[in-house]
Amino acid sequence: MIAELGHFALILALLIAIVQSILPMVGAQRGARPMMDVAAPAALLQFGAVALAFAALTHGYVTSDFSLKNVAENSHSLKPLLYKITGVWGNHEGSMLLWALILTLYGAAVAAFGRNLPPALKARVLSVHGMIGVGFLAFILFTSNPFLRMLPVPPDGQGLNPILQDPGLAFHPPFLYLGYVGFSMAFSFAVAALIEGRVDPAWARWVRPWTLVAWCALTLGICLGSWWAYYELGWGGWWAWDPVENASFMPWLSGTALLHSAIVVEKRDTLKGWTIFLALVTFSLSLLGTFLVRSGVLSSVHAFAVDPARGAFILVLLVVAIGGSLVLFALKAPNLRATGNFAPISRESALVLNNLLLATAALTVFLGTLYPLFLDVIGGDKVSVGSPYYNATFVPLMVPLVLVMAAGPLMTWKRADLASVLMRLRLAFGAALAVALVMVIVTRGHEALAPLGIGLAAWLLFGTLKELAERIRLFQAPWEVVRNRLTHTTRAAWGMSVAHAGLAVTIAGITVASGWQQEAIQTLKPGESVTLAGDLYRFDRVEPRPGPNYSAEQATVTLSHDGRTFATLHPSRLTYPLQRMTTTDVAIHTDGFSDRYVVLGDPQPDGGWIFRIYYNPLVPWVWFGALIMVLGGVLSLSDRRLRIGAPVKRLKRAEAELAA
Amino acid sequence: MPPENKSTLGRRLLFLLPVAAFVALAVTFALGLGHDPTMLKSAMIDKPAPAFALEPVMADKPGLARADLGGKPMLVNFFASWCAPCRVEHATLNGIAASGIPLVGIAYKDKLENAQRFLGDLGDPYQKIGLDLDGRTAIDFGVYGVPETYILDREGRIRFRYAGSLSDEVLKTEILPRLAALERP
Known part of the structure; x- marks a missing residue:
């Protein structure tokens, strides 16, 4: 019953999307305000209908309703609740429904928050958005419908790909x-x-x-x-x-x-x-x-x-x-x-x-x-x-x-003086060069890419810092001025500096992680150990570990450096009987600068186990940098100018006040 | 930079360039769509398997050569560690190996260590494995793309080609009946 409701809501959403794509556009062309005003409520309703459909499918997954073909093919009653829910979009039909849900969410957000948009532009934007909605909803309904029933109802589902759990x-x-x-x-x-x-x-x-x-x-x-x-x-x-x-x-x-x-x-x-x-x-x-x-x-x-x-x-x-x-x-x-x-x-x-x-x-x-x-x-x-x-x-x-x-950020709009920009960057350049030289010495000249990558990261970081320092007139003006400029720097400007610095971090991470990764593949019996990048990895034991829909073998590996134990890792192998599939659960020890990465492989006839061990220096920085970039984006998003009205509107208001 | 203020014919044509590029792309997709590789009848059907001799992949297993084929009906499976559908069909291959059906593998355009890792992680169902580094042997077999599985008769002739990921369903409906027919004297 609930699935049929979801199916119906999806059809309703398609109809709303059709209305949303036609009426506001016609209204905008003719300058008919009532027709344009259909756009916003239509976008909100369309989102509501798709959300209902999505909720209905989620309900099918949570309650393991195997009369739904999609649920039967992709879920299993023994699966943990979290993966039952995420299983909704772990397959073609469900992921398309998630797509449509997010699409209509954006439409609804513009309808709700785009109050300062000119009515005609808003109507056209939502109309075009409605057209995309029509395409997707029709695609789902006609070729990828997740609400199809199947008879006879299977006793249990076929499970979700274990790699996706x-x-x-x-x-x-x-x-x-x-x-x-x-x-x-x-x-x-x-x-x-x-x-x-x-x-x-x-x-x-x-x-x-x-x-x-x-x-x-x-x-x-x-x-x-x-x-x-x-x-x-x-x-x-x-x-x-x-x-x-x-x-x-x-x-x-x-x-x-x-x-x-x-x-x-x-x-x-x-x-x-x-x-x-x-x-x-x-x-x-x-x-x-x-x-x-x-x-x-x-x-x-x-x-x-x-x-x-x-x-x-x-x-x-x-x-x-x-x-x-x-x-x-x-x-x-x-x-x-x-x-x-x-x-x-x-x-x-x-x-x-x-x-x-x-x-x-x-x-x-x-x-x-x-x-x-x-x-x-x-x-x-x-x-x-x-x-x-x-x-x-x-x-x-x-x-x-x-x-x-x-x-770039040091250049002025319209016309810039390249010589002056380069002069202002001389310190950054010198610092980047020094870093690159240090890398050449560290790698003893064997590596070309490493000094280049690290040098570039340093250049970007120092260049970004230089721009920031100039903007707040650090070391150039009295502290009061600097503080004043610091507090008046726009969020957008901060966003740029932070995002650029984030990329510098990512570049450094990518360079070091791809240049200095160390790998060891070895068969170890319990009690034996292997040394990689100065760390001792001792294989202690393997124990069985039962799971809800899998059985696992879990190893215990103790990591020590110079006789000092600093981590115990538990890599494991999971066997999913339903799919006859084996996956590995990697164990990682990270200190923010480097990762020790241990994979448990196949058991050997002689009682040993194959281990793959990696030392990945600076690899966390790849993601840290990306997160910093996102932070920069969020800072820029919170800029005041994006929240208040558009400049043209303000200008017009000022003109109106002048005229009055 | 030039200001965007000249509306000449050349400028208009420039703006048409993306459309032209997209038309080419759409045509490619349309052709790709009509291209159902599972429907293509292999030109190699009923012909003897081509001659080849491939280096081994696993240290403890011999490589694969034309001389190893024939004698009894068997399956030849082309796989690659970089191919996701190969990963999917691997459980079925392990099942085939467990049931005792002769199965040999050819690693298609794969790096040795990657192929070893792939089989180390997922299990090695093959009796013999050859490394087809440049894809030459695959071309001679008429491989369209990995994974593909061939049924050979006891004379070493190619009798059937299955393009795509094997599943237990496919095994039951497409592979096993044909193998059984070839087993009969």
């Missing part, structure tokens, strides 16, 4: 989707602006918070995903340039570019066409990412054709959304007029360079991800593009990006 992965999709789907807002704003034919600083300011929210969520989502891969998959790495990872990384790169180019539109009223284009591309990449991953076309050539109806629907959806918006862009964007001009050396140019590099990086990842598919279609060889390709193409793009990144 993990908190990191369970909460990874919601954040990833908050990011992916969040860019739908920038997309809707861009399409609405194209229809209106107007892009101005006020528009950029209205889009900014939504882009920032999406960016922060996507950063967190990628971070969680990579952390999950790190401790769950048990191969000691944190990024593999896997198509699934790339699918989330591409919108992140173009979304980052969008965040920066929107600043130029807001402050300088130029780069409009490019910014709109980035908004369209970022969401298009999100769509591509979702579908390519969901349809499995990238992980295996075999999966896409599993359900041809689904694949065809996806393709039509992509063509309408991406193709349609790009055609609109080609028709309307050439008419966008810029008012601000700028010199080749200026803050604008630095941001343009940032955009070009980020866009090229996104394109690089895109080509690497889709190349196997292209080759496949034209009947060529089957290839897989791996990390050598990305190391060869991505790293050279990131080097100039980071170089410019430290200098």
Whole structure:
């Protein structure tokens, strides 16, 4: 009964979305206010209906209602409650429903909080958003309905993939989707602006918070995903340039570019066409990412054709959304007029360079991800593009990006003096050079990438600090002035400094972790030990450990350094009888600077066990840095100017007061 | 930087560029969609398996060569540690090994240590494993993409190809009946 309610709510949501996509748009074209005003309540209702459907499916999972095909195929009565709930989106149908839930959540948020938006823009934005909703809800209802019943009702479910029974992965999709789907807002704003034919600083300011929210969520989502891969998959790495990872990384790169180019539109009223284009591309990449991953076309050539109806629907959806918006862009964007001009050396140019590099990086990842598919279609060889390709193409793009990144914020708008900027950065440059030299000495000149990476991280960090110091006039003005400037620095400026510093931390983490990882694979009998990176790992014993839906063998490994015990780790092997699947539970000891990472492998006939042990220096910094970047985004999001009305409105009010 | 204020034909064409790129992409997807690899009949069906000799993967197991095929009906499975569906089908392969059906493996374009790790973690169901580093042998077999599983008869001829992840269901409906038919004298 409840499932039928959910099904009904989903149909209702589709109908509301259809109304929401037509009426407000027509109203905005005709200037009919009552029709425009349909948008906000429709968006709220649509969210309510999808939330109801989602709750109904969750209810099915929590109560283990195996008459629902989706629940029977993906859940099991013995599964812990947490994974019953997260199992809702651990499968195709449910994850699409989560997608729709988050999509409508964003729509409802604009309806509720976008009070200072001009009515026509708001109507158009929500109308475009409604169209996306129509596409997705129709996709769910016609090809991926989670509310289908099955007869006879099976006695128990088929369980969830044990690899997916993990908190990191369970909460990874919601954040990833908050990011992916969040860019739908920038997309809707861009399409609405194209229809209106107007892009101005006020528009950029209205889009900014939504882009920032999406960016922060996507950063967190990628971070969680990579952390999950790190401790769950048990191969000691944190990024593999896997198509699934790339699918989330591409919108992140173009979304980052969008965040920066929107600043130029807001402050300088130029780069409009490019910014709109980035908004369209970022969401298009999100769509591509979702579908390519969901349809499995990238992980295996075999999966896409599993359900041809689904694949065809996806393709039509992509063509309408991406193709349609790009055609609109080609028709309307050439008419966008810029008012601000700028010199080749200026803050604008630095941001343009940032955009070009980020866009090229996104394109690089895109080509690497889709190349196997292209080759496949034209009947060529089957290839897989791996990390050598990305190391060869991505790293050279990131080097100039980071170089410019430290200098960009020191440049003035319109026209900057490069010589003066470089002079002001001489200390940062000297410090970065010193750090790089130290790295050369530490590595005895054997490594080229390590000094480069660490030097770049130092350059970025010191450059960012220098900019901050200049802004608050540290060491240049009396303390009262500094304190005054410190308190009056905008949250947006703080956000930039913090986010840039976060990237410096991540770069340092990536460089050291990829250059200095140490690995040992050894068969150990209880009582034996192995030494890695100066630490002694002693294998004490293996004990059975029962679980709710698995059985496990848990080892005890004692870590000591110079005879001093500092950690006891319990790596284990889990066997899921239902799936006849074995997974490993990695044990990690971290001190914030480095990780000791122990994996329990197969038992050997001679009574020994295979152990894989990794020493991963500075690897936590990869995620610390990402979290700092998110903090920067949140700081920028809390900036006062995004909360108060738009500048144009204020200007008009001032004019009105003058006239009166 | 040039101001965006000239509305010439060239400028309009520039804005059409993304559309053109997307059309190409959409066509690729459409072709990829119509491309159902499981439907493709392998050109190698009923032909003898190609000649090859591959290096071993596991230290305690011999490599694989053409001479090892034949004698009795058997399964040849192409896998790779980087392939997620291979991970999925591995439980079924372990089941096949346990039931005593002859099964040999070819690691497709895989790094030696990755393949070893893959089998170390998930279990090694193969009687013999060869490392097809450059994918040459896979091309000769007509492999479309991993995982794929071939049924060979006792003369070493390819009799059936299954493209995609094996499951117990597929094993029961597609593989076992064909193997049983080949077992009959």
